[in-house]
Amino acid sequence: xxxxxxxxxxxxxxxxxxxxxxxxxxxxxxxxxxxxxxxxxxxxxxxxxxxxxxxxxxxxxxxxxxxxxxxxxxxxxxxxxxxxxxxxxxxxxxxxxxxxxxxxxxxxxxxxxxxxxxxxxxxxxxxxxxxxxxxxxxxxxxxxxxxxxxxxxxxxxxxxxxxxxxxxxxxxxxxxxxxxxxxxxxxxxxxxxxxxxxxxxxxxxxxxxxxxxxxxxxxxxxxxxxxxxxxxxxxxxxxxxxxxxxxxxx
Amino acid sequence: xxxxxxxxxxxxxxxxxxxxxxxxxxxxxxxxxxxxxxxxxxxxxxxxxxxxxxxxxxxxxxxxxxxxxxxxxxxxxxxxxxxxxxxxxxxxxxxxxxxxxxxxxxxxxxxxxxxxxxxxxxxxxxxxxxxxxxxxxxxxxxxxxxxxxxxxxxxxxxxxxxxxxxxxxxxxxxxxxxxxxxxxxxxxxxxxxxxxxxxxxxxxxxxxxxxxxxxxxxxxxxxxxxxxxxxxxxxxxxxxxxxxxxxxxxxxxxxxxxxxxxxxxxxxxxxxxxxxxxxxxxxxxxxxxxxxxxxxxxxxxxxxxxxxxxxxxxxxxxxxxxxxxxxxxxxxxxxxxxxxxxxxxxxxxxxxxxxxxxxxxxxxxxxxxxxxxxxxxxx
Numbered sequence: 066x067x068x069x070x071x072x073x074x075x076x077x078x079x080x081x082x083x084x085x086x087x088x089x090x091x092x093x094x095x096x097x098x099x100x101x102x103x104x105x106x107x108x109x110x111x112x113x114x115x116x117x118x119x120x121x122x123x124x125x126x127x128x129x130x131x132x133x134x135x136x137x138x139x140x141x142x143x144x145x146x147x148x149x150x151x152x153x154x155x156x157x158x159x160x161x162x163x164x165x166x167x168x169x170x171x172x173x174x175x176x177x178x179x180x181x182x183x184x185x186x187x188x189x190x191x192x193x194x195x196x197x198x199x200x201x202x203x204x205x206x207x208x209x210x211x212x213x214x215x216x217x218x219x220x221x222x223x224x225x226x227x228x229x230x231x232x233x234x235x236x237x238x239x240x241x242x243x244x245x246x247x248x249x250x251x252x253x254x255x256x257x258x259x260x261x262x263x264x265x266x267x268x269x270x271x272x273x274x275x276x277x278x279x280x281x282x283x284x285x286x287x288x289x290x291x292x293x294x295x296x297x298x299x300x301x302x303x304x305x306x307x308x309x310x311x312x313x314x315x
Numbered sequence: 316x317x318x319x320x321x322x323x324x325x326x327x328x329x330x331x332x333x334x335x336x337x338x339x340x341x342x343x344x345x346x347x348x349x350x351x352x353x354x355x356x357x358x359x360x361x362x363x364x365x366x367x368x369x370x371x372x373x374x375x376x377x378x379x380x381x382x383x384x385x386x387x388x389x390x391x392x393x394x395x396x397x398x399x400x401x402x403x404x405x406x407x408x409x410x411x412x413x414x415x416x417x418x419x420x421x422x423x424x425x426x427x428x429x430x431x432x433x434x435x436x437x438x439x440x441x442x443x444x445x446x447x448x449x450x451x452x453x454x455x456x457x458x459x460x461x462x463x464x465x466x467x468x469x470x471x472x473x474x475x476x477x478x479x480x481x482x483x484x485x486x487x488x489x490x491x492x493x494x495x496x497x498x499x500x501x502x503x504x505x506x507x508x509x510x511x512x513x514x515x516x517x518x519x520x521x522x523x524x525x526x527x528x529x530x531x532x533x534x535x536x537x538x539x540x541x542x543x544x545x546x547x548x549x550x551x552x553x554x555x556x557x558x559x560x561x562x563x564x565x566x567x568x569x570x571x572x573x574x575x576x577x578x579x580x581x582x583x584x585x586x587x588x589x590x591x592x593x594x595x596x597x598x599x600x601x602x603x604x605x606x607x608x609x610x611x612x613x614x615x616x617x618x619x620x621x622x623x624x625x626x627x628x629x630x631x632x633x634x635x636x637x638x639x640x641x642x643x644x645x646x647x648x649x650x651x652x653x654x655x656x657x658x659x660x661x662x663x664x665x666x667x668x669x670x671x672x673x674x675x676x677x678x679x680x681x682x683x684x685x686x687x688x689x690x691x692x693x694x
Contacts, residue, residue, distance in 0.1 A: 130689035135608050156612065163610020170691050174605040176319075178326030183319055190316040191611050247692050 088141030167236030226257030341584025342635025354653025361496025417467030427510025443489025460501030596679035
């Protein structure tokens with residue numbers, strides 16, 4: 066069933082992980098200006114795997130960047146697990162991201178000169194953990210994603226699926242409350258894509274967690290608890306189940 | 316994180332080797348050329364090093380130790396009469412032609428020492444006794460003279476052998492060790508009177524008056540007294556050295572020529588290291604963006620980039636300095652070209668290399684600080 070869109074700013078409910086109200090974002094100036102987000106309202110709940118879908122250029126990635134605190138927006142409010150990002154100075158947003166957000170990127174973004182263990186350790190090291198403790202936790206995480214024994218391999222020695230699992234391990238190793246995934250399966254075959262999404266759904270089910278996935282990949286729609294459909298910089302519809310989303314705009 | 320930052324750079328073999336090569340080359344060029352330059356300047360002070368005296372009295376127009384405007388013999392007694400002078404002795408210095416056994420000529424530097432005191436005598440005798448200079452036609456030659464004057468002989472020239480200077484026979488009574496001089500000619504020591512016999516006759520023959528202050532009087536004080544009393548120029552040894560170096564700075568193209576090479580080393584360092592390091596940063600911009608997205612602060616990323624730049628700078632400097640020392644020791648063993656590495660050259664080069672690294676890092680840091688972490692979400 067498609068949900069009605071909220072018409073006015075409301076205080077976030079207790080189980081709301083991400084609460085976005087009236088966010089505008091324009092890139093460029095003057096005649097070259099492009100308004101990527103137009104008064105976007107958006108919610109993601111704790112314990113859910115939410116997908117943001119829509120045609121290319123509709124503002125999905127911009128919304129994801131705003132939620133992740135990696136992109137400044139022009140107007141509006143963004144609350145993530147109770148922290149009002151719109152009120153925080155940049156240094157505190159950075160600190161917030163460091164502690165609370167895990168990222169999975171389309172092109173994995175693994176450092177090619179570092180091995181799997183070192184890549185996974187990065188968020189822990191950035192959070193100030195010592196090298197030994199970071200490597201021990203990273204080892205456990207690699208084991209969890211099925212890469213035990215491949216710790217010393219560099220990304221170039223791993224397949225695309227294995228690289229994405231390293232990226233997932235890196236995103237989860239510091240136990241973030243919010244996991245942001247940008248096209249996580251676009252470079253993967255069907256089986257690897259399914260494994261990745263099963264893992265993400267498991268992560269989303271953990272208490273106090275939330276996973277937001279931006280995707281074009283209709284093979285993984287079935288893993289969504291809810292789907293937010295965007296069009297032309299706005300949230301067009303919210304679907305309680307993937308079955309009501311027909312993907313006709315793709 | 317710092318270890319990983321270093322690994323990021325070191326594991327990027329191509330960039331790392333290029334970066335290191337630029338810094339090694341810049342270090343080598345700056346240090347080695349500065350070393351040769353200082354070596355040349357040291358050579359210009361060769362006379363001061365080989366004929367030691369606290370005070371050198373010369374004609375008022377003389378600015379450096381390698382130029383001579385002869386004094387009158389009576390000037391020695393005038394200087395001796397200045398209050399505070401313990402002793403004052405004459406010295407002859409001139410460039411003559413030595414005739415070799417095969418008939419060819421070689422230029423030599425003839426030094427005439429005071430007959431009685433031998434003040435200004437060479438400090439290291441390799442063979443023979445300096446006192447034997449008082450024998451008729453006696454000379455002491457340095458090791459370079461042994462090398463240069465042996466041509467045409469079945470064995471190296473030595474004690475007891477004779478050669479000609481200005482058609483007069485010189486008999487070798489000793490061999491000494493000297494410091495190289497700017498002209499690169501060997502030193503021949505004789506007594507003052509004997510030197511005047513070898514040298515072509517001119518109206519005035521006295522080159523320098525070597526002076527020592529009385530006990531309790533300072534060198535500068537006595538030198539000032541000599542200047543004001545006699546109208547002659549009196550330099551302390553150190554002051555004469557400085558004046559000599561200044562003269563070469565003002566009157567020769569040597570500093571400009573070496574300065575340009577050293578500047579070239581610096582520019583090459585900036586160009587190669589700066590561009591390569593910037594290319595490394597650009598190539599890894601997505602990864603820095605990812606680190607930023609994951610919560611690495613600008614401060615942390617700045618420290619990582621500085622560490623990378625200064626680490627490669629330190630390694631490049633170390634290798635460059637090592638190669639310079641190797642080349643320098645080869646030069647010193649051969650005796651040519653001049654080379655000297657006083658402490659301030661490595662320190663100044665280190666400063667220049669760190670500056671190059673700081674410039675290289677600054678461009679990268681600027682780029683990273685401007686970087687929006689959202690870049691990682693763009694395909």
